[in-house]
Amino acid sequence: MTRLGETAVLEVEDLCVELSIGGRWVRALNNVSLSVRPGEALGLVGESGSGKSLTALAVAGLLPENARVVAGSIRLKGEAVLGRSEAELNRLRGRALAFIFQNPTSYLNPLLTVGVQIAEVFEVSPELLASEDGGRLRGGERRKLAWRRVVEHLRLVHIPDPERVARQYPFELSGGMQQRVVIAMALIRRPSLVIADEITTALDVTVQAQILRLLAELRASIGMTLLLITHDMGIVAQLADRVAVMYSGSVVETSDVASLFAAARHPYAKALLEAVPRIDGNETTLRAIPGAIPAITNPPPGCRFHLRCPRVFGPCAGTVPPAVALGEQHSVACHLYRDGPA
Amino acid sequence: MGLLGYTVRRLAGLGLVLLGVSILVFVLLRGMPGVDPLSAYITPGLPMSPEALKGLRDELHLDQPLPLQYVYYVADLLRGDWGYSRTAAQLVISALIDRLPATVELAVSAVLLSTAIGVPAGIIAALRRDRAPDIVVRVVSITGISFPVFWLGILLQLVFFYYAGQLGLPALPSRGRVDDLVALQYPLSPITGFFLIDSLLTGNLAFFASALAHLVLPAFTLSLIGLATIVRIMRASMLEVLRQDYILLARSKGLPLRTVLLRHALRNAITPVLTTAGTTLGILLGGAVVVETVFSWPGIGRLAAQGILNNDSVLVVGFALFVATMMVLVNLAVDILYAVVDPRVRY
Ligand SMILES: Nc1ncnc2c1ncn2[C@@H]1O[C@H](COP(=O)(O)OP(=O)(O)OP(=O)(O)O)[C@@H](O)[C@H]1O
Ligand SMILES: [Mg+2]
Numbered sequence: 168m169t170r171l172g173e174t175a176v177l178e179v180e181d182l183c184v185e186l187s188i189g190g191r192w193v194r195a196l197n198n199v200s201l202s203v204r205p206g207e208a209l210g211l212v213g214e215s216g217s218g219k220s221l222t223a224l225a226v227a228g229l230l231p232e233n234a235r236v237v238a239g240s241i242r243l244k245g246e247a248v249l250g251r252s253e254a255e256l257n258r259l260r261g262r263a264l265a266f267i268f269q270n271p272t273s274y275l276n277p278l279l280t281v282g283v284q285i286a287e288v289f290e291v292s293p294e295l296l297a298s299e300d301g302g303r304l305r306g307g308e309r310r311k312l313a314w315r316r317v318v319e320h321l322r323l324v325h326i327p328d329p330e331r332v333a334r335q336y337p338f339e340l341s342g343g344m345q346q347r348v349v350i351a352m353a354l355i356r357r358p359s360l361v362i363a364d365e366i367t368t369a370l371d372v373t374v375q376a377q378i379l380r381l382l383a384e385l386r387a388s389i390g391m392t393l394l395l396i397t398h399d400m401g402i403v404a405q406l407a408d409r410v411a412v413m414y415s416g417s418v419v420e421t422s423d424v425a426s427l428f429a430a431a432r433h434p435y436a437k438a439l440l441e442a443v444p445r446i447d448g449n450e451t452t453l454r455a456i457p458g459a460i461p462a463i464t465n466p467p468p469g470c471r472f473h474l475r476c477p478r479v480f481g482p483c484a485g486t487v488p489p490a491v492a493l494g495e496q497h498s499v500a501c502h503l504y505r506d507g508p509a
Numbered sequence: 510m511g512l513l514g515y516t517v518r519r520l521a522g523l524g525l526v527l528l529g530v531s532i533l534v535f536v537l538l539r540g541m542p543g544v545d546p547l548s549a550y551i552t553p554g555l556p557m558s559p560e561a562l563k564g565l566r567d568e569l570h571l572d573q574p575l576p577l578q579y580v581y582y583v584a585d586l587l588r589g590d591w592g593y594s595r596t597a598a599q600l601v602i603s604a605l606i607d608r609l610p611a612t613v614e615l616a617v618s619a620v621l622l623s624t625a626i627g628v629p630a631g632i633i634a635a636l637r638r639d640r641a642p643d644i645v646v647r648v649v650s651i652t653g654i655s656f657p658v659f660w661l662g663i664l665l666q667l668v669f670f671y672y673a674g675q676l677g678l679p680a681l682p683s684r685g686r687v688d689d690l691v692a693l694q695y696p697l698s699p700i701t702g703f704f705l706i707d708s709l710l711t712g713n714l715a716f717f718a719s720a721l722a723h724l725v726l727p728a729f730t731l732s733l734i735g736l737a738t739i740v741r742i743m744r745a746s747m748l749e750v751l752r753q754d755y756i757l758l759a760r761s762k763g764l765p766l767r768t769v770l771l772r773h774a775l776r777n778a779i780t781p782v783l784t785t786a787g788t789t790l791g792i793l794l795g796g797a798v799v800v801e802t803v804f805s806w807p808g809i810g811r812l813a814a815q816g817i818l819n820n821d822s823v824l825v826v827g828f829a830l831f832v833a834t835m836m837v838l839v840n841l842a843v844d845i846l847y848a849v850v851d852p853r854v855r856y
Contacts, residue, residue: 227761253766261763273754278776278851287772291763336852349758356762 174245175202176263176360176392177226182239184218184225186463193464195221195234197417200490203360208386208393210407210424212400212439216460217413219396223362226394227264228256244359261291265353266362270369271345275337282333285317285352292356320351324381343374347381354385364396379405400439404428409496412436415460415471418490422497432499434476470502478503515848515855516841523837530833531586535579538826539571546571549822552595586830594824596816601827605809610702611686612801612808616793618724619731624786627736628779631743632770638748646740654737662730662803669726682723684805691719727804731797735789743782750778780850787843794839795832 184196196218203209211219224230226241228248241248243263251259268274276284289296289309296309296316304312314333321329324347337345346366353361363382367375383406385391395407403410403424410427412420412435420433431437438456458475461467467474473483482488482502490500539546550565551557557565566572570581585591589602597604634646670683682688686704687697695715700707705724708717750756751774759773798810805811809828816824848854 229757229761257763257765259763260761264761264763266758266761268754268758270754274758276755276759276773276777277853279772287764287768288762290768338853352762 175204175242176244177201177203177394178240178242179222179226180240182222182225182241183237184221184230185235185237186231187233187235188464191464192235194466195416195463196225197487198239198490199413199416199418201411201418201421203392203394205359205392206390207408208395208406210403210410211394211396211413212398212403212410213413214398214460216415216463218416219398219413220364222413223266223364223394223396226362227260227266229260257291261288261356263359264362265356265358265360266364267346267349267353267366269365271342271349272337272369274349275345277337280334280336281321281340281348282314282317285320285333285348285355286313288352288356289313289316295356316355317351320355321348323354323385324348324351326351341374342370343377346370346374346378350378350381350385354389354391357389358391360392360394362394362396365398367397367402382406400442412439415466416463417471417487417500419472419501420497420499421490422499426494426497432493432497432504433501434478434503435472436499438477512845512848512855516845519841519844523841526837527834530830531583532579534826534830534833535582537829538822539578539582540575549826550592553820591827591830592823594816594821594827596819596821596824597812601824604812604824605827605831608807608809608812610704611806612794612797612810614686614703614705615724615727615731615801615806615808616790616797618728619793619797620735620786620790622728622732623734623736623739623789624782626732627739628743628782631740631782632747632775632778634740634744635747635751636770643744646744650737650740653733656733658730658734659799659803661733662727662800665726665730666803681726682719683726686720686723686807687716688719688723691715727800727806730804731793731800734793735786738785738789739782742785743778746778746781747774750774753777776850780847783846783850784843787839787846791836791839794835795828 179199179201182196182199183194185192186195187193199218199222201209201211201222211222213219221230221234225234225236226243226248228251230236236249239249243259246259246263248256248259275281296304296312317333318329321332326332326344326347332340332344332348337348340348350366366382367378370378379402382393386393386406393406395402397403407424409421409423411418412427412431412433414435420427420431420436422431427436428440431440435456442456456475461471461474467484469482469484469486470476470488473479476483480502482505486502488500488502488505490498491504492498493504538549546569547562547565550569570578573581591601591605593599594601594604599607630646630650634643637643666683669681671680673680695713697704697707697713697716698711700710704720705717708714708720756769756773759769764773795810797806797808798814800806801808801810802814809831813825813828815821816828844854
């Protein structure tokens with residue numbers, strides 16, 4: 168659980184990212200700030216298009232070619248991410264981060280066996296393959312140990328017959344098994360931070376539940392730190408300690424999960440909670456909120472939510488509301504709370 | 510289901526294709542209305558006695574109904590009796606087989622050359638998209654595709670043989686497979702029929718050097734046929750693969766760019782190039798008629814060109830059948846290679 172004062176694993180401050188769309192630079196992330204502390208799981212929630220994935224990619228220095236960071240800072244384990252060379256970034260990514268993405272089928276290389284794709288992380292972090300007594304191993308022994316580790320980790324994510332699966336190609340596995348492979352691939356490096364981006368969206372409902380259970384179990388057993396991206400408040404409730412709610416490129420509310428569920432402040436966060444999809448359904452759109460998230464190429468002035476907000480008033484269309492602290496763990500960006508807790 | 514089963518299934522399909530080709534060829538030879546099939550077998554200006562004509566008709570079963578003739582024809586083909594070529598003064602099948610190594614040596618060199626140049630060029634163009642290297646590669650390959658090959662061949666001969674010779678520079682040979690004097694002085698004992706391989710196997714380095722020098726200009730000229738296509742396909746395929754999610758995951762692991770490109774991107778991007786290179790090889794094996802003629806290369810293409818000029822339809826038809834067979838075999842080889850690279854194909 169969160170302990171204050173400890174250095175954050177991830178610290179994002181006032182991150183602004185622009186995208187080149189149709190020859191024009193468009194703001195996609197506006198002053199995004201969030202932090203993940205050791206051992207905790209931060210849920211990053213918001214509708215499709217709110218900028219969750221861009222935030223995650225920026226953290227790893229993996230923004231698409233047509234994106235640029237225009238302001239802000241990102242620190243991973245205290246080290247700045249922005250302004251690094253590709254080689255330095257590679258080292259940082261290899262040591263500190265692991266991704267689990269949405270659709271395992273497209274994120275696994277179709278032409279390489281599962282085992283090869285997992286084992287290649289040892290090329291980046293050879294120290295993971297030190298022998299039991301800490302000595303250096305020679306080629307053949309290293310390969311054997313690497314393979315043993317791969318099989319161990321496939322077993323850890325409850326893949327049956329891991330020796331065989333390690334020799335299989337992704338297309339020979341079901342979606343759920345593929346996602347377990349990606350999870351094993353992430354865990355084998357013992358990364359400081361695991362970023363899980365909508366990892367159950369592409370799976371069918373029963374498999375979703377299994378993967379979520381696995382993630383909860385792994386958090387308890389090996390204590391991973393998690394940035395959990397989802398548009399599903401149900402998953403947040405199940406897995407996260409704290410939550411950051413994003414809307415149209417900005418974080419509108421940050422809170423611990425209990426307080427958010429008990430008393431969300433931002434009208435958008437409230438609406439999201441009312442729209443919590445049941446785990447048995449695929450319905451994830453926000454029926455509670457009329458209208459749609461604005462296109463980033465043509466955002467409304469002022470608060471980006473004001474056109475859909477049930478509590479819109481005077482200043483909303485004029486100025487962007489700044490984030491206001493409501494408590495040590497709670498902040499909200501909304502004109503309703505300009506003068507502190509309402 | 511493994512690679513073997515896949516190969517067997519493909520072989521079965523291959524038989525069907527050849528059956529179709531043989532019917533087509535047979536109809537061209539015997540079934541054309543208004544053409545006496547016998548004319549293909551008679552040398553103009555050399556009158557034959559009625560008895561000889563009768564003997565030929567019987568031998569070709571020309572008095573039988575067409576379907577039955579076809580059965581005899583296929584039986585002859587299978588026995589290796591493809592008829593006699595006036596042009597080569599040889600049985601058609603021996604004429605083709607004798608000249609096959611020259612053609613294969615040239616075609617394979619050309620395809621290897623266009624792949625060796627085209628793949629890296631395509632990769633560089635993709636990685637430097639819309640920047641100088643990409644634009645250079647694109648312009649050069651468009652230009653390359655728009656030149657007629659025979660014209661380029663003659664131009665190369667002019668520059669590297671004629672002008673280089675005039676200026677006293679080392680000139681590249683422009684005719685044949687090997688220098689006649691070298692061949693006399695250092696005779697080659699044939700093993701495979703491929704000059705480069707045989708001369709290396711027997712340690713005949715003088716012969717090897719001469720054969721290699723003779724290969725340069727025709728192989729380069731011929732490589733231009735496939736080069737532009739390979740560059741364009743490699744570039745497009747690489748760009749497509751670099752957009753894929755698994756590249757992002759590979760990068761997110763902290764793998765160095767080299768590994769991401771070579772292990773993850775190239776393997777996936779190369780498959781369409783394999784197909785193109787294979788198809789090009791198939792075309793060159795049969796269709797290097799122009800380049801072989803321009804460079805007096807003693808291969809089957811040049812023979813076919815002579816056959817056409819000579820009205821030697823037995824040879825031309827045999828050539829067509831031969832080329833079709835090779836095309837089919839090359840396609841099979843490409844498909845097997847494809848299955849080796851991509852495990853999904855085997856299933
Ligand atoms: N490479 C890109 N080029 C152009 N627009 C992009 C690019 N990547 C993202 N966007 C746009 O930026 C916005 C934020 O995208 P992002 O992928 O971060 O959203 P998200 O919150 O992850 O949504 P989802 O739930 O659909 O994954 C969206 O409007 C998206 O269309
Ligand atoms: Mg996303």
